[in-house]
Amino acid sequence: MEMKEKIQEKFRTLFGQDGDLFASAGRINLIGEHTDYNGGYVFPGAIDKGIMAAIKANDTDKVRAFSIDYDEYVEFGLNEEDKPAQSWASYIFGVCRETLKRGGKVGGFDTVFAGDVPLGAGLSSSAALESTFAFAINYIFAGGIDKFELAKIGQSTEHNYCGVKCGIMDQFASIFGQKGKLIRLNCKTLEYKYFPFNPEGYKLVLIDSCVKHELASSAYNKRRASCENAAAAIRKNHPEVEFLSDAKRVWLDEVRDEIPEEDFLRAEYVIGEVQRVLDVCDALERGDYETVGEMMYQTHFGLSKLYEVSCEELDFLNKLARKYDVTGSRVMGGGFGGCTINLVKDELYDKFIAAAKEQFEAKFGHAPKVYDVVISDGARRL
Numbered sequence: 001m002e003m004k005e006k007i008q009e010k011f012r013t014l015f016g017q018d019g020d021l022f023a024s025a026g027r028i029n030l031i032g033e034h035t036d037y038n039g040g041y042v043f044p045g046a047i048d049k050g051i052m053a054a055i056k057a058n059d060t061d062k063v064r065a066f067s068i069d070y071d072e073y074v075e076f077g078l079n080e081e082d083k084p085a086q087s088w089a090s091y092i093f094g095v096c097r098e099t100l101k102r103g104g105k106v107g108g109f110d111t112v113f114a115g116d117v118p119l120g121a122g123l124s125s126s127a128a129l130e131s132t133f134a135f136a137i138n139y140i141f142a143g144g145i146d147k148f149e150l151a152k153i154g155q156s157t158e159h160n161y162c163g164v165k166c167g168i169m170d171q172f173a174s175i176f177g178q179k180g181k182l183i184r185l186n187c188k189t190l191e192y193k194y195f196p197f198n199p200e201g202y203k204l205v206l207i208d209s210c211v212k213h214e215l216a217s218s219a220y221n222k223r224r225a226s227c228e229n230a231a232a233a234i235r236k237n238h239p240e241v242e243f244l245s246d247a248k249r250v251w252l253d254e255v256r257d258e259i260p261e262e263d264f265l266r267a268e269y270v271i272g273e274v275q276r277v278l279d280v281c282d283a284l285e286r287g288d289y290e291t292v293g294e295m296m297y298q299t300h301f302g303l304s305k306l307y308e309v310s311c312e313e314l315d316f317l318n319k320l321a322r323k324y325d326v327t328g329s330r331v332m333g334g335g336f337g338g339c340t341i342n343l344v345k346d347e348l349y350d351k352f353i354a355a356a357k358e359q360f361e362a363k364f365g366h367a368p369k370v371y372d373v374v375i376s377d378g379a380r381r382l
């Protein structure tokens, strides 16, 4: 049965009528990694995997929610002390609370929802969940909250109710995503621009290494410190450099002897990455997917050799992609595990995926997971 019918059928069973249907999406980031906290660009898009929810106001002060995927029913009130114990429900509760904190209207409602974003694979199933409910609640209670604020409601939910100190990219992509378009977001100014992404003759496929190395959070803090250190050195000569992404490559060279080699390499990656996002946007406007792919490989090289946030499993997948003439491949996300994102010509797809599964498993003892993605619409009413 289709997800939509399954949701409505359950909604009728529990609540005796049909709900209004809303959906939102997980996301990928084509290029622009470790640029957000450096005031640079990210370049995400919503995908054809998301969350779908049936919702109806119930004229009470309680939310009654059923998760199809967890097969679990939860009721909660809308006051701060009513936070539910179930983690999936705390995302919905958090969205309600954050909407109320912004002066938005939220009453009791009934909901049944389900999704198909793999959890914890780097596709942001949590942002899909938050965005679905932020959008739907604003819609059914006529809150008049603008889209950027809806994204921030999701982000604050992660911060204040789920213990995740994330940036704005995931919720931004999930709310603003449009079919066949990626969105370049300037993380300093929050200006954004849509670019076409219709890679006819290619597939976009994620290969999940299913590993997460523990290094991630301490390494992340060290990378941030290196970037701040490099930016501070450059700033002495060029006061306009607020973030590292404001610096020109030659300005970094001027301070080469003043900063540790490690900080230099980190900064070299970041400054290169900001430029690569711009180059990819230009290439997309020409429909030049070969250049897009080459930039993805350059990003992988930078993340692996300059920024040093890759790992054996991801380097293996990247190398294999080169070997099988995949157009573009790179680690996606913070690093030390997770997925590679690959742009693959249709005719090479089957052979590459079969080889990746087989050779990865032979080497690492477990199979990777494979997710095809298509750039699709974000938050919407169905």
Ligand code: ADP
Residues within 6 Å of the ligand: 051, 067, 069, 070, 087, 088, 089, 091, 113, 114, 115, 116, 117, 118, 119, 120, 121, 122, 123, 124, 125, 126, 127, 129
């Ligand atoms: P991700 O990287 O996919 O965002 P997170 O750990 O941030 O991983 O979020 C995953 C959590 O989001 C799940 O543990 C669950 O609480 C919630 N979630 C995501 N998808 C669903 C779903 N289909 N149904 C219920 N809860 C979901």
Ligand code: MG
Residues within 6 Å of the ligand: 124, 125, 126, 127
């Ligand atoms: Mg998440």
